[in-house]
Amino acid sequence: MFTNVLSFAVLAGAAMASPCKPSATTSAPSYTTVPSPSSTAIAAGEPFGILALRSASPIHFAQVGAALSSVFLNLPAQNATCDDGTKPTTADYATFTLSEDGELYLYAASATPQQLFVDRSGMGQGKLGYTTGAQPIPRNGERTAFSLDESDDLSFNGAGFLACPDSIDGSWSVWVDAGVSNPAGNSNCLGFSARAVKIADAPNSCSYTQ
Structure with a gap:
């Protein structure tokens, strides 16, 4: 099941390996729901959330x-x-799986x-999206170059991720870093490490909006 408090004792140990590690004085925001982590190792096909x-x-x-x-x-x-x-259909995080083929x-x-999928072309500029069914x-x-490193940080063909502010409902849009610091006319985008956190049990199984 999901808990209201993420075990930062588990997460912090993994996060120390990240180049974007949290500072000792950083406090975590409170969430309505967060994935509850188990061990840090994530095998192909295992569900995980991303922080x-x-x-x-x-x-x-x-x-x-x-x-x-x-x-x-x-x-x-x-x-x-x-x-x-x-389970709430308003869960504020998505659940992912990664195949052996990336x-x-x-x-x-x-x-x-x-x-x-990722579109790193001049038009896409690192667009990260998903398709449904035969769409x-x-x-x-491109689809087949996602991977997790030894710290469970996600990348695409070795590239990290960017987040750009002022998207829908005050959220940040997520892009793959395709060498464009502010893709699609955005501004003040930030690079970040995408840390995969394995979900202990009962992951949300959902269809997301198109």
């Missing part, structure tokens, strides 16, 4: 959510449709999962 690590910034410990075929930090409501009616999915136990990806979209 942003960017010390002394508004996005430090922000949770990664999904909605409208895009990815966000601190999205107040994803409005996802979840399998288990006892394909990243939004976790769904009872249906074909939605799949992440095609952009012409320059």
Whole structure:
């Protein structure tokens, strides 16, 4: 089940390995729901949540959510449709799985999962999104280069992530770093480490909005 308090004793030990490690004085924001971690090792196919690590910034410990075929930090409501009616459809984080082939999915136990893609072309500038069912990806979209390192930090073909403020409902839009510091006309974007945190049990199995 999910708890209201993330075990930062577990997370902090893993976060120390990150180049964006939290400072000793940083306090974590309170969340309505957060993934409860177990061990730090995440095997292929295991569900996990993602926390942003960017010390002394508004996005430090922000949770990664999904909605409208895009990815966000601190999205107040994803409005996802979840399998288990006892779970809130307003959960403010998304659940992911990573295949052995480097394909990243939004976790769904009872249906074909939605799949992440990246567009690093001049048009996409690092666009990170997901498709549903037979929906095609952009012409320059890529799927199969996601990986987790020894610290469980997620990357795409070796590249990290950016978050840009002033997106929907006050959230931050998430992009892959394609060498553009402020993609798609955004400003004040911040790089961050995307720390995967394995969910102990009963992960949210959901379909996210298109």
